[in-house]
Amino acid sequence: MKRILFFCILLFSFAGYSQNPFVDRDHAIFHPPLSGRNVGYKITVTLDTLSHIVKGKESIYWLNNTQFSTKVLYFHLYMNAFKNNSTIMMKNIEKLRHKILGIKLTPETAGYCSIKNIAVNFNNLTDYFHVEGTVGVLHLPFDVKPGESVMIELEFETKLPRIMIRSGYAGSFHFVGQWYPKLGVFQDNGKWYCPEYDGNGEFFSDFGVYQVKLTLPSYFIVTGTGLVVSERIEGDVRKVYFYAEDVHDFAFVAWDKFRVLSKKVKGKTLYVYYFKEHEKIAKRELDALERVFNWYNKNIGEYPYPDYKVIDVPFNGLGASGMEYENFSTSFSLSLFPDWLRATESTVVHEFGHAYWQGMVATNEHRQAWADEGLNSFFEGILMDRFYGECSEMKFHVFCENGFSRFESPNFEVLKYEKPDKEASEFVSRGSYGLASYNKFALTLKTIANLEGEDVVIDAAREFFNQYKFKHPDGKEFVKILNEKTDNKYKRLLNLVLFDVGFPDAKVLKVEKKCEPYFIGYNNRDVFYREREKSGKRNCKSYFYRVVVAKRELPLDVNGIVTFKSGKVEHFIIPADKNIIELKFPVEKTDRLESVYLDPDRKIMIDLDRSNNLYRYKPSLFENRLAVLVFNMLMELFAYVF
Numbered sequence: 246m247k248r249i250l251f252f253c254i255l256l257f258s259f260a261g262y263s264q265n266p267f268v269d270r271d272h273a274i275f276h277p278p279l280s281g282r283n284v285g286y287k288i289t290v291t292l293d294t295l296s297h298i299v300k301g302k303e304s305i306y307w308l309n310n311t312q313f314s315t316k317v318l319y320f321h322l323y324m325n326a327f328k329n330n331s332t333i334m335m336k337n338i339e340k341l342r343h344k345i346l347g348i349k350l351t352p353e354t355a356g357y358c359s360i361k362n363i364a365v366n367f368n369n370l371t372d373y374f375h376v377e378g379t380v381g382v383l384h385l386p387f388d389v390k391p392g393e394s395v396m397i398e399l400e401f402e403t404k405l406p407r408i409m410i411r412s413g414y415a416g417s418f419h420f421v422g423q424w425y426p427k428l429g430v431f432q433d434n435g436k437w438y439c440p441e442y443d444g445n446g447e448f449f450s451d452f453g454v455y456q457v458k459l460t461l462p463s464y465f466i467v468t469g470t471g472l473v474v475s476e477r478i479e480g481d482v483r484k485v486y487f488y489a490e491d492v493h494d495f496a497f498v499a500w501d502k503f504r505v506l507s508k509k510v511k512g513k514t515l516y517v518y519y520f521k522e523h524e525k526i527a528k529r530e531l532d533a534l535e536r537v538f539n540w541y542n543k544n545i546g547e548y549p550y551p552d553y554k555v556i557d558v559p560f561n562g563l564g565a566s567g568m569e570y571e572n573f574s575t576s577f578s579l580s581l582f583p584d585w586l587r588a589t590e591s592t593v594v595h596e597f598g599h600a601y602w603q604g605m606v607a608t609n610e611h612r613q614a615w616a617d618e619g620l621n622s623f624f625e626g627i628l629m630d631r632f633y634g635e636c637s638e639m640k641f642h643v644f645c646e647n648g649f650s651r652f653e654s655p656n657f658e659v660l661k662y663e664k665p666d667k668e669a670s671e672f673v674s675r676g677s678y679g680l681a682s683y684n685k686f687a688l689t690l691k692t693i694a695n696l697e698g699e700d701v702v703i704d705a706a707r708e709f710f711n712q713y714k715f716k717h718p719d720g721k722e723f724v725k726i727l728n729e730k731t732d733n734k735y736k737r738l739l740n741l742v743l744f745d746v747g748f749p750d751a752k753v754l755k756v757e758k759k760c761e762p763y764f765i766g767y768n769n770r771d772v773f774y775r776e777r778e779k780s781g782k783r784n785c786k787s788y789f790y791r792v793v794v795a796k797r798e799l800p801l802d803v804n805g806i807v808t809f810k811s812g813k814v815e816h817f818i819i820p821a822d823k824n825i826i827e828l829k830f831p832v833e834k835t836d837r838l839e840s841v842y843l844d845p846d847r848k849i850m851i852d853l854d855r856s857n858n859l860y861r862y863k864p865s866l867f868e869n870r871l872a873v874l875v876f877n878m879l880m881e882l883f884a885y886v887f
């Protein structure tokens with residue numbers, strides 16, 4: 246029975262591949278297909294670069310590959326987030342829009358995505374369609390049963406907003422992302438996943454095939470997801486046909502100022518689209534792209550698509566920078582950045598990583614941003630150190646130990662109330678979403694890499710990639726692989742850090758000098774009491790330091806070091822299963838404890854508050870004053886003599 250069922254599923258999934266009607270047989274890229282391809286999009290549009298409107302026709306093929314029936318279809322209409330001031334997105338990016346970019350909402354700067362009419366399997370269902378914010382809902386008069394497919398035809402118009410976040414226009418620069426009506430994901434639990442576009446969380450959709458035919462002014466240069474299969478100029482318009490397979494999104498960029506740099510690497514073409522003033526920067530971007538492309542291909546798995554592009558974004562369009570798309574990403578650089586500030590390179594390294602973590606291993610970015618952003622930030626950190634030397638991103642060595650220094654933040658307090666594993670919309674602020682999704686998991690992985698070697702994390706990532714490429718895994722699958730590779734040594738830590746509000750912290754609690762009195766005899770009243778006084782004066786046989794060190798939500802061995810004025814050094818460990826320990830260090834009368842330092846090698850990067858790791862002897866006020874007095878007297882003497 247099981248075998249028959251397995252056979253049916255197999256047959257069924259192959260049926261899915263071959264039935265996708267938008268496979269362009271003349272330009273097919275992958276045989277056999279890399280993904281399930283249960284969706285297909287055929288979009289024919291015109292981009293008006295003056296009104297910033299993209300409009301045209303769209304056909305969507307959708308195969309219900311779950312065990313559940315549905316009577317409703319959900320669509321993302323992302324650009325409705327820029328419709329007016331009261332959308333969730335506009336409220337979330339208010340500061341960015343007003344204070345930083347100074348953009349007011351006008352008919353020019355606002356955006357929308359509207360569906361003019363919609364039909365399913367040749368039934369006009371426009372009357373059954375309604376819009377709730379950035380989500381379109383279509384009630385069907387029939388069920389789409391498991392294994393059945395539908396063909397949706399619609400006409401739409403998208404007005405691009407002035408670039409505030411990710412998509413839109415800035416002058417003649419057009420970044421056209423999240424622009425077309427896109428199906429939500431009908432999940433294995435029989436529920437649609439199609440959340441409101443709120444700016445915090447990113448994107449999640451099914452793998453499929455895209456045919457996009459675009460008409461725009463002839464003097465515009467355009468690039469995007471997939472391959473340009475044909476491009477021709479007819480009069481004053483340019484007609485471009487893009488074709489992409491086994492991707493879960495389609496975006497494009499059009500600008501009349503683009504220049505192009507390219508290089509063939511391992512049979513694939515790497516491009517940088519840049520503008521005149523960024524000629525030098527473009528070379529650095531291509532260099533960074535080549536390094537990160539080679540590293541991922543060698544260490545994680547093959548990048549299968551024919552090309553990858555880095556898009557250099559102009560200053561007035563910086564809101565679109567530092568963002569990943571299928572087969573391309575936007576960089577982040579300014580001409581005034583000094584060469585040693587490698588924000589340019591680190592953005593390329595980070596965004597290319599997304600081709601793997603979210604691009605091919607398509608975790609749900611809105612539900613589990615840590616699974617791609619945290620993992621990807623870890624790779625950004627170790628790769629920047631490998632490619633350009635430790636601290637290459639921030640050359641102020643005073644502040645920087647390695648590529649992870651920028652992930653350490655003084656604002657971690659907010660994480661006491663925010664666990665990373667939740668919907669992006671549930672975070673209190675964009676700041677806490679970022680700390681929880683990027684920094685916290687990256688620092689946890691760096692901790693494990695420091696203690697076990699980087700290869701353990703790289704091996705786990707490679708296995709995660711090989712098992713789940715072109716699928717929608719739960720981020721927990723990566724954690725499971727990592728736990729297997731580390732004999733569950735970090736299981737408790739990972740649970741605390743990702744699935745709870747764990748705030749790992751080690752702390753020096755108390756340092757005090759104590760006296761060991763002479764034993765003179767038992768007290769008259771209490772036999773356990775030792776005499777401490779002798780003729781009313783303190784009488785110490787010897788001295789010792791009592792040091793109390795503690796940790797919380799940090800189930801790892803934490804090393805510590807104690808230094809003394811005499812030069813003596815002592816080492817200790819707070820064991821993984823202990824939260825507080827008391828230590829005793831005997832000293833000579835003249836000696837003094839100078840410092841207690843927890844995790845002095847900074848291996849446990851997930852210790853979120855490092856300010857309390859170090860105790861340093863502070864001279865008393867008197868000693869300080871005495872030192873100042875002596876110094877001043879010496880200076881006086883110096884002045885007198887010379």
Ligand SMILES: [Zn+2]
Nearest residue numbers: 595599618621
């Ligand atoms: Zn990212």
